[in-house]
Amino acid sequence: MLATGLLVLMAAVFLTSRHYEGVHPAIGFVRAFAEAAMVGGLADWFAVTALFRHPLHLPIPHTAIIPRNKDRIADTLGAFLRDNFLIPSVVARRMQRVDVARAAGRWLADPSGGRGRLRAGIGRLAADMLEALDQERLGGMAKQALAGRLRALEIAPLLGRALETAMREDRHRPLLDGMIRWAAKVLEANEHLIRAMVHERSGAVMRWTGLDETLANKIIDGLNKLIAAMAEEPDHPLRAKAEEGLAQFAQDLQHDAEKRARVEAFKNELLDNPALADWWLGIWESGRAALLRVARNPDALLTGAFGGTMRQLGETLQADARLAATINRFTRRAAVGAASDYGDGIVRLVSDTIRGWDADTVTGRLENAVGRDLQYIRINGTVVGGLVGMGIHAVDVLV
Template sequence: MERTDAGTAPGAERVPGPGAAPAGRTAPGGGFAYGAADEERRRAVRRMKATATGLLLVVALVYVLAKWAGASGAGGWTGFVAAAAEAGMVGALADWFAVTALFKRPMGLPIPHTAIIPTKKDQLGQSLGDFVGENFLSGEVVRRRLRSVGIGRRVGGWLAEPQNADRVTAELSTALRGALTVLRDSDVQAVVGEAITRRADAHEIAPGIGAMLEKIVAEGGHRRVVDLLVARVHDWLVEHGDSVMSAVSGGAPGWTPRFVDRRVGDRVYKELMRFVTEMRDMPEHPARGAIDRFLRDFAADLQSDPDTRAKVERLKSEVLGRGEVQDLITSAWGSVRAMIVAAAEDERSELRLRVRAALLSLGRRLAGEKRLQDKVDGWLENAAVYVVTTYQREITSLITDTVAGWDAEHTSKKIEAHIGRDLQFIRINGTVVGALAGLAIYAVSQAFGG
């Protein structure tokens, strides 16, 4: 007789005890959650168990009736029926034993090689992990599968569609906004300020400034600045002539006559105006040449003179060390973040338009250029192969560790709920095939044995 658990007859179902896990709840120690679908499967298994057991009872009844009819002199046909029914019972019981032995010990007896799933659960998990690792996570299998898929070409064709490019752009914008929102401004500002300061301290700036200044002077780029400064000085002198003359007169000795001070101040002012006007209007003025020579000498000193370079470094450290400068550096992050967030939220912003155009261009190239497709496919293949070969044990351990953590009893019930219905067909088939085989054997024995 089949038993669904120790001491339970075939086709019967054990009533859950007070400690049983309710449907849809996690079973104790098993890591499984039994939902409505699992309960429906278990009901289907129970129905098939009842059908298989009912068929066993039918052939047993047929066997008893055939034997009774034969003993009553009903005829030789009763022997054929009894033989078929007897073989059917044997086949049904043998297949019941085989099916039951997968999940529990038949009749509760400690028969060797029974209750295979509960007792061999960990070994089965290890074997399953090894099978997956060898047949699904090998470098060659992964590489061959990815190459056959042609990811680069498919991604390119998908990205080349404007609606898909819009979708990716929107998703990237959302991700960017989320990342910027999560980041704490104080942390980022501290990192940015420290990074800028450390980088500035680590690199001497005087030679670079000198080389840049030398190039500017050689190309005449400084002349516009000189023009601007001279023009502004000229305009200032015109507007503040009285102030200049008063300053000169006020610096004269007290014993000089006042009209002499005024004459001197007026003379100085006129000379200043003449000098500045000539410098403004004469590109080849000697003073301009003197400025050029000064800038060239200063550029050379910045690059080669140790004293000048040391002074520049000290000035740089003093400037960077000022609180106002540090506040300016750290506050730059807030402005940058606000600018990026605003650009990410605006669908017509230059940032999003450029990202969308770049995605469309990349999609068209990926869809049409075989060389680029091969390059992208090669990157993906190498990355995937590296992951599966480097972390194969960690990936397969997910299977083995998960199976090892399952409760043996609930594991059996879960598996039986999924495949038990098909296994009950084995019992039915065993009954039918056994009956046919018994009938054939009895017929042959009657034909040749008399």
């Protein structure tokens, strides 16, 4: 409206000054300014309009440039992104100047102020994404992916190597201690069964004399002493036998085909159990609910013990140069890898998206993005044209 109003004003000034031109020589300068301003304004209006459409709907050659060259613009923009942003060497060079670790450290150490608004915005976005996703389908996909990885993984050798390593480093002793304590509790809970068994298998004389009760007490006391001795003596012969059995079990898990097949069959049977599927979906839903709570109220998370841990991590990231360098190197390599692996895909996505737009959509979006500056071109053309016209008139008068 301003550019067009200025053009209309110049037309009015031109008509008025032309009518009163003979009154005073100075009016000639006004007339020359207005006349040249109209020419400049109209020329720039034509140039600006010709970018997006045919001026006055006339099929003038080399007008409506953007709609006619939509596909070429898409290819050019894609090539621009690829050559200036998504080349691994360019990404690596730009990432050299980005200190991701210390930026993250500052945010974690002091997540208040404007960064608090950023955190809240990210939280709302994360919550909206989690709620928008099909939870049943997403949970099923995650369950299938996990089950597929577990089915493809032969766990028997892994368990065997883990047990073998634990025994080599004496980390299996707590396991044996736990088994001994469990045996003591089982014996204590089942003393009545031992007494009943001895009573049933004793003769009438032993029952009449009460020797069956004495025998049962002796058996129970002997078992209790044996378990206590195993718990107190690390070198007890029965513990040595148990360790020998564990070592053999570790070897069988790694090298015995029959034992490995049995473990795999048990694993597959467990994965096929519907109860495990229900348990996994329950865990998934609990995790999703926890993520939603955190996303909706990130400040509550940062006020607890977890928040203290995060702030300590932020301070460490800022103070530990070696850790910061490691994280920055990892981030740089990740960004370069992403550019290498997905750069062409991103370029095709941008190019194909613009190609898929119709001409009106491309024109409208570009015009909305740069239209304000283009209108200032019209205003500048009007003013500059007027000044040039006045200068030419001055030269004409002086010469």
